[in-house]
Amino acid sequence: MESLDRESLLSEKSKSGRKGYSLPKLDVPRYPTDEIIPKSYLRKSPVGLPEISENEVQRHFVRISTKNYHIDKNMYPLGSCTMKYNPKINEKAASLSGTFNIHPLAPDVASQGALQIQYELKEMLREIGGMHDVSLQPAAGSQGELTGIMLFKKYHEEMGNHHKKYILIPDSAHGTNPASVTISGYEVINIKSNTDGLTDMEHLKSKLNDEVAGMMLTNPSTLGLFESQIMEIQKLIHDVGGLMYMDGANLNALLGLSRPGDMGFDVVHFNLHKTFSTPHGGGGPGSGPIGVSDKVSPYLPRPEVKFDGKNYYQDYSNSDSIGKVHSYYGSFGMMVRAWVYIRMHGAKGLKRISENAILNANYILHRLKDYYDLPFEGPVMHEVIFSGNRQKKQNGVKTLDIAKRILDYGYHAPTIYFPLIVPECIMIEPTESEAKENIDGFCDAMIALAEEAKSNPEIVKTAPHNAGTKRLDDAYAAKNINVRWKNRYDAVKESELA
Secondary structure, three states: OOOOOHHHHHOOOOOOOOOOOOOOOOOOOOOOHHHHOOHHHOOOOOOOOOOOOHHHHHHHHHHHHHHOOOOOOOOOOEOOOOOOOOOHHHHHHHOOHHHHOOOOOOOHHHOHHHHHHHHHHHHHHHHHHOOOEEEOOOOOHHHHHHHHHHHHHHHHHHOOOOOOOEEEEEOOOOOHHHHHHHHOOOEEEEEOEOOOOOEOHHHHHHOOOOOEEEEEEEOOOOOOOOOOOHHHHHHHHHHOOOEEEEEHHHHHHOOOOOOHHHHOOOEEEOOOOOOOOOOOOOOOOOOOOEEEOOOOHHHOOOOEEEEOOOOEEEEOOOOOOOOOOOOOOOOHHHHHHHHHHHHHHHHHHHHHHHHHHHHHHHHHHHHHOOOOEOOOOOOOOOOEEEEOHHHHHHHOOOHHHHHHHHHHHOOOOOEEOOOOOOOOEEEEOOOOOOOHHHHHHHHHHHHHHHHHHHHOHHHHHOOOOOOOOOOOOHHHHHHOOOOOOOOHHHHHHHHHHO
8 A cells, every 4th residue: 555644635625723622621630641641552653533513523423324224324134123203202201400410329219200100111011012020221122131041040949940941942043042041051942934934733732741831932923824733833932831932022013913922922022212202223322122921931130110109119028039130220321212102102103013013014025026935925014024946046136135235226135034934035014104205215116116127237246336345255254344433544554564
């Protein structure tokens, strides 16, 4: 690489003396730095931050924001992720001083509002899920899973079921399911799906014995299908002394229509960052409360938020608890947002959410079924599964190519290659918050792309063409991600040294 002088490398916008800030005079005594920080920790050279005026800083971040794809820009057709609109009233409530600035160590007497929100959210989730009790502590769906299987473990230990060692999981399950099972000390047995995409009942029955501790099931499944034999499944598991866990990732399809508790589940996790419209994406924050049956409720994480008719309080008295699974209360900001969302919609509104989500998914199924393979016939629930096998076999266009090309049409790609049991899988979830015009625009793009795969496959294979960057090496980018800021001078200097 050519050597470049420092001034041109720092930034095209950076000029010495430009400032985008104004700080007050220091009002505390200034001590020699080496009295506070050991000399070995001090920098040997200036950090080299850009020097830019305030209006240029503003323009810089506005420019980058327009390059990002986000839910306020267009629809996210990511299957099984429920990337729906987050009402701004949620953010307003979560940013109020009383909710945003409350200290986690404040005594109960000074935290009545926060505890009331938690208690009411817990009661609403309990009713929505048809469960006996709820814990808000788990900070993500995956942690909700782990907590649920830990409750299974505790229950079986208390019942003297020390011989129990297997958890059954469908082959279409989310990847975190087997991880939660293994971390909890159980072994996984995979259950096959039948040709309809549902649990293969004969295979399930062949794996049942007294050593089965329970079953984890996503309903609707990651194939977008409702397990129509769920009552028979739960009876089979309970008859061998096992427990039922429902992965609630797809609860967006069930609100007001069906409840996990009524289906016989002993534990379900609620993804507040999916079903109840708290921010989702970019690594968090998440929240995965769990609802439980009376069998396992004695072992819930502590403290539990309770109400004595006059005051809300945290109860640490449960000696049978599995203990804490998260510091303090869990992701409180997400609880505030979910509380607002549920209160704003009410029971009728929540039911309409699921009805619209189901309607939108089936509309996409009918619009695209002639252009992409449909592994399982509908009707579907909240999401629909297609396969790009036709495009791959006939024109050499892979599902990955389709995902890259859709970016050129201005849409985020659907989920691809999951579930693993569907070759060249394309998983699409429109959610309830997208208007018909938006869904039609996405379907039009997918149809045009299918036609391109036949008439001009090369343009699809080399996509994207209009994005900020060309196609990246995904494996390399994932393994060598670099999110640390470096000024350009140091970055080039390191490259030259390498």
